[in-house]
Amino acid sequence: MEEVKQITLHPQGRTEEYFINMGPQHPATHGVLRLLLTLDGEIIKRVDPDLGYIHRSIEKMTEHDTYRQIVHLTDRMDYLSAHINNEAVCLVVEKALELEVPDRVKVVRTILAELTRIASHLLWWGVTGMDIGALTTFMYAFRDREMINDIMEENCGARLTMNYNVPGGLMWDIHPNFQRRVKAFIKHFKTKLPEFDRLLSDNIIFRKRTEGIGVLSAEDAISFGVTGPAARASGVSCDIRKKQPYSAYDRVEFKEILDTRGDTFARYKVRIHEMWESLHIIEQLIDNIPEGDYQVKTNAVIKLPKGEYYQRVETARGELGVYVVSDGKKSPYRMKFRSPGFSNLSVIDHVARGYKVADLVAIMATFDFVIPDIDR
Amino acid sequence: MYDFTPMVEGINRWLHSMMPDAAATFAGWVLVALVYLALFAVMGLVLVLVERKVAAFFQLRLGPNRVGPWGLLQTAADAIKLLLKEPVGTKRADMFLYNLAPFLLIIGAMMALSVIPFAPGLQAFDINIGVFFIAAVSSVGVLGVLIAGWASNNKYSLLGAMRSGAQIISYELSMSLAILTMVLLAGSLQVSQIIEQQRDYWFIFKGHVPAWIAFMIFVIAGTAETNRTPFDLPEAESELGAGFHTEYSGMKFAFFFLSEFVNMFIISAVAVILFFGGWMPLHLDGWTGFNQVMDFIPPIFWFLIKMSVMLFLLMWFRWTFPRLRIDQLLKLEWKYLLPMNLVNLLLMAFIVLMGWHL
Numbered sequence: 001m002e003e004v005k006q007i008t009l010h011p012q013g014r015t016e017e018y019f020i021n022m023g024p025q026h027p028a029t030h031g032v033l034r035l036l037l038t039l040d041g042e043i044i045k046r047v048d049p050d051l052g053y054i055h056r057s058i059e060k061m062t063e064h065d066t067y068r069q070i071v072h073l074t075d076r077m078d079y080l081s082a083h084i085n086n087e088a089v090c091l092v093v094e095k096a097l098e099l100e101v102p103d104r105v106k107v108v109r110t111i112l113a114e115l116t117r118i119a120s121h122l123l124w125w126g127v128t129g130m131d132i133g134a135l136t137t138f139m140y141a142f143r144d145r146e147m148i149n150d151i152m153e154e155n156c157g158a159r160l161t162m163n164y165n166v167p168g169g170l171m172w173d174i175h176p177n178f179q180r181r182v183k184a185f186i187k188h189f190k191t192k193l194p195e196f197d198r199l200l201s202d203n204i205i206f207r208k209r210t211e212g213i214g215v216l217s218a219e220d221a222i223s224f225g226v227t228g229p230a231a232r233a234s235g236v237s238c239d240i241r242k243k244q245p246y247s248a249y250d251r252v253e254f255k256e257i258l259d260t261r262g263d264t265f266a267r268y269k270v271r272i273h274e275m276w277e278s279l280h281i282i283e284q285l286i287d288n289i290p291e292g293d294y295q296v297k298t299n300a301v302i303k304l305p306k307g308e309y310y311q312r313v314e315t316a317r318g319e320l321g322v323y324v325v326s327d328g329k330k331s332p333y334r335m336k337f338r339s340p341g342f343s344n345l346s347v348i349d350h351v352a353r354g355y356k357v358a359d360l361v362a363i364m365a366t367f368d369f370v371i372p373d374i375d376r
Numbered sequence: 377m378y379d380f381t382p383m384v385e386g387i388n389r390w391l392h393s394m395m396p397d398a399a400a401t402f403a404g405w406v407l408v409a410l411v412y413l414a415l416f417a418v419m420g421l422v423l424v425l426v427e428r429k430v431a432a433f434f435q436l437r438l439g440p441n442r443v444g445p446w447g448l449l450q451t452a453a454d455a456i457k458l459l460l461k462e463p464v465g466t467k468r469a470d471m472f473l474y475n476l477a478p479f480l481l482i483i484g485a486m487m488a489l490s491v492i493p494f495a496p497g498l499q500a501f502d503i504n505i506g507v508f509f510i511a512a513v514s515s516v517g518v519l520g521v522l523i524a525g526w527a528s529n530n531k532y533s534l535l536g537a538m539r540s541g542a543q544i545i546s547y548e549l550s551m552s553l554a555i556l557t558m559v560l561l562a563g564s565l566q567v568s569q570i571i572e573q574q575r576d577y578w579f580i581f582k583g584h585v586p587a588w589i590a591f592m593i594f595v596i597a598g599t600a601e602t603n604r605t606p607f608d609l610p611e612a613e614s615e616l617g618a619g620f621h622t623e624y625s626g627m628k629f630a631f632f633f634l635s636e637f638v639n640m641f642i643i644s645a646v647a648v649i650l651f652f653g654g655w656m657p658l659h660l661d662g663w664t665g666f667n668q669v670m671d672f673i674p675p676i677f678w679f680l681i682k683m684s685v686m687l688f689l690l691m692w693f694r695w696t697f698p699r700l701r702i703d704q705l706l707k708l709e710w711k712y713l714l715p716m717n718l719v720n721l722l723l724m725a726f727i728v729l730m731g732w733h734l
Contacts, residue, residue: 019530028615042535042702133605133699139435199696205606206698357535358701361615 015346017045024053028131028361031371032042035348035360042356047349055375062335065091067302070335075161077339078362078373081315084113086165091246092322093167096304103248104292105169107285110248111182112152112164114278118189119148120316121271121278124368128268131201131365137200144192147185154181169295182286186279193275193278201272210265214351214363217262223348225343228318230367233270234262240314252284264359267366276299301330317341317368341373378674380497408500412486412667416638417629423637424451427691434695461626466529469623472697473527478631481520485638487513492645493567495655495676506567508557510550510646514601517639518544521603521620522609524632525628528623536619539702540610543600550597551715557590557724558583558650561733567649574653586724591651593717598643599693600705602636606697607688607705644686648679655679 018041023034032053038046058077062070067089074085087109094101122145129137149159155175156164162172187190200206221234231238240258241249257273259266304326312321318340325334344367352360387407391400425440425447432439440447465474491506493499503509518541525537561583562570573579580587600607612618621632648654655675659667700708728731 004535018531020535027617135605135610136435136695139437143436200698202696205700208704209463209698209701241720253535354703356703358609358615358699 001017002313005203010172020361023050028364029371030127030369033345033369033371033374037357037360039357042358044355044357044360045158045353046090047352047360049345049348051345051375053375054372056372058376059335063331063333066330067304067332068203070332071165071167072161072163074337075163076372077337078139078315078317078320078341078370078375079160080123081116081317081320082161083116084162084313084315086136086163087113087247088311088313088315088320088322090165090167091313092324093302093304094310096307096309096324097167097298097302097310099168099296101169101296102292102294103290104294106248108170108174108294109165110161110252111282111285111289112155113247114281115148115151115182115185117316118275118278119145121275123198124271124316124365125200128248128362131361132206134200134203134206137196140192140196140199144189147181147188151181151185151192153234154178166295168298169293172297173294174289177220179286179289182282183357186283186286189275189279192265193272193279196272201268209358209362210268210366211263213264213355213359214366215261215263216347216351218260220347220350221262224317224347227346228314228316228340229257229270229274230267230318233259233266235260238319240319244312246311246313247266248285249281252281254281264362264366271366271368297355302331305327312338315340317370317373337376339373339376341369341371345369345374378495378676380495382497384497389680390711412489412500415489416634418488418639420634420637421451421455423641423687424454424633426687427637430688432697434692453628458626458630463628464625466623469529470527473523474623475628477520477524477527478628478635479520480523481517482631482637482638484513484516484520485635485642485699487516488642489638491567492642492649493571493654494679495674498676499568502566502568505565507555507565507570507646507650509556511548512641514639514642515548516543517635520635524624525620528620532616532624533620533622536610536616536622538691540603540620542702543603543607543609543705546706547597547600550709550713550717551601553714553721554590554594554597555646555650557586557717557721560721560724561587563728571649571654571656574656576659578651578653578656578658580651582706583724584727584732586720586727587651588722589716589720591647593713593720594647594650595689596713597709598647599690600709602639602643602690604636604640604690605694606700608694608699609702640687640690641683644683644690647686648682652682 018039020037020039021034022037023029024032029035034050034053037044038047055344056076057075057251062072065073071089074089075082077085122141124142126138129135152162153159155178156162156171216230216234218235221231221236226234226236227238235258237256237258240246240255242256254277257270257277259270304324306326306328309324309326310321312319314320319338320340321338323336323338324332326332348364348367352363355363388404388581391403393402395403428445428450429439440450443449443453464472488510489501490500491509493502521540521544522537525533525540558570558579559565561579562573574582580591583590603610606661611621615624621629624632655678657667657670657673657675657678659670
């Protein structure tokens with residue numbers, strides 16, 4: 001006999017949880033990320049990230065490629081910090097081979113890495129504005145980003161996936177125009193950055209949408225493994241450029257931007273300040289590029305000595321770690337990338353709970369996810 | 377001078393001389409309907425292009441410039457594209473309501489349009505509750521939005537529709553109160569009389585500070601009514617895809633798209649009528665020569681110039697501001713705009729009582 005179900009009404013009426021699929025195709029996820037949202041009205045009860053929609057098994061592919069080829073694969077991970085990803089692999093190979101690259105290489109790599117960081121933050125700034133509803137920011141950001149892309153194009157022939165680094169140095173020497181154009185960019189961008197603040201940062205609606213939203217405490221940031229600007233906004237000092245200087249970061253003077261508020265606006269502000277710091281770093285180096293070779297001669301097929309090697313770098317999104325296990329052959333036995341996006345994504349449920357759908361979009365924007373970086 | 381009344385009456389007499397009275401009246405209706413249909417089409421084409429050009433101007437772009445000279449035919453090309461598109465819908469959508477929604481929206485917008493005077497004599501019908509009528513029929517649109525969100529069987533659409541319902545019903549209050557403030561000043565609900573009273577001074581000068589406050593509230597509420605940034609939550613592209621019209625394609629989508637522009641036009645027109653004297657030229661006290669020069673410009677141009685300024689203002693908002701969140705949106709209305717509006721209404725009543733507005 002069937003049991004008769006007793007229906008009890010909630011004093012304020014019955015509310016049902018609402019389930020929504022955010023993605024894999026959704027304008028705010030900036031790629032094919034799928035978030036399973038459980039909502040109560042517009043309030044978020046639970047966020048479940050579902051990954052794998054753009055998984056290309058880059059880590060497995062590396063086991064069949066030579067080290068020179070692996071550099072090219074890393075472009076496709078965090079495509080906005082392509083240069084920095086390349087650099088990470090080159091650094092780990094150079095570390096394993098105990099190769100000392102010329103100063104010129106170190107300085108040029110640093111300048112390009114900082115230009116990449118600015119370009120990445122510019123794109124982030126544009127889409128953050130768009131996510132919060134201000135569509136014009138995107139075009140402003142792209143105007144300035146275009147100058148960086150042009151510099152990259154002239155210097156190494158590619159605008160986004162540069163492949164300029166090779167193990168042992170650079171693919172070729174910098175273009176004669178390089179210094180002049182970078183200086184022109186710095187001059188231009190210094191007048192434009194305050195414009196960004198006027199357009200978005202100081203807007204009352206933008207402030208209301210971001211301040212006090214999605215607060216991440218320093219303890220949580222550490223326990224979830226959050227790195228990069230997102231962690232620094234919570235007061236966690238984690239800049240690899242300061243902690244373990246690589247390339248030319250030990251010879252330049254710059255500040256690590258820290259904020260203690262940990263909310264969406266703090267994450268926003270940290271990135272804006274980081275652009276100023278990047279400009280400052282480039283300014284110090286651009287006139288002091290040492291003369292010398294742009295490459296150290298290495299064997300056509302690089303074989304790393306048997307062992308395990310690890311190198312971490314600071315990409316625009318946080319800490320990228322490259323872990324190589326070599327058995328002495330031309331391809332690595334195993335290669336693992338510790339990508340910043342993956343760890344940063346893990347915190348999204350913790351941060352977004354209790355806020356509204358619109359807040360989730362703002363929070364996601366300031367964590368700055370690049371989906372191919374999460375999935376690899 | 378420049379009065380359209382003789383022309384309109386001439387057409388009317390000509391119709392009546394041709395056929396029996398009932399048929400002539402009917403023919404008149406059809407004629408008016410055709411004129412408004414043409415107006416609707418032209419407005420859609422022109423405003424969409426202008427919006428794109430203005431957006432491009434704000435965004436350091438060129439805007440459409442490939443189809444026709446200066447991109448003039450771009451919207452025509454888009455209209456043809458939308459006409460030829462396959463209508464794609466969702467499974468298990470409520471087909472009757474799904475098909476009905478865009479028309480409800482457009483009917484509300486078009487009905488409000490019928491009371492708007494473009495120049496002396498150029499008005500479909502001048503009823504004695506004109507302004508009230510505009511406020512009433514423009515809220516029919518929200519039904520269309522709610523039905524669209526409900527009927528398309530899509531969770532994002534439903535969220536958008538619910539937001540829209542909360543938003544439009546709330547901001548209706550502010551808009552109506554702002555209108556009421558100015559109606560107090562005019563002492564009439566009839567559109568033509570409201571305009572007639574602004575022959576010497578526009579209400580924005582006549583009404584002192586309360587008129588300015590009412591204007592600001594009206595523009596804010598009007599932007600919210602038209603679902604435009606910073607109040608575009610029902611659409612909220614980056615949150616909800618396209619909100620309530622996510623599941624519409626082809627011409628049905630075009631109706632939603634165009635109704636936004638018609639609504640924008642209506643909001644601007646009402647603002648121009650209530651605050652900037654409709655088709656009345658700008659007159660300054662004691663500047664007789666200047667006033668005569670201003671009189672020389674035809675009223676229809678005055679109306680269109682003022683409209684363009686208002687429309688540009690609304691577009692300026694859209695391409696500058698970020699979007700509010702739903703709770704902030706409602707808080708703004710219920711905690712700030714509505715109390716301000718009520719106090720403002722009392723202030724205006726006091727001014728009218730003391731006769732300071734003359």
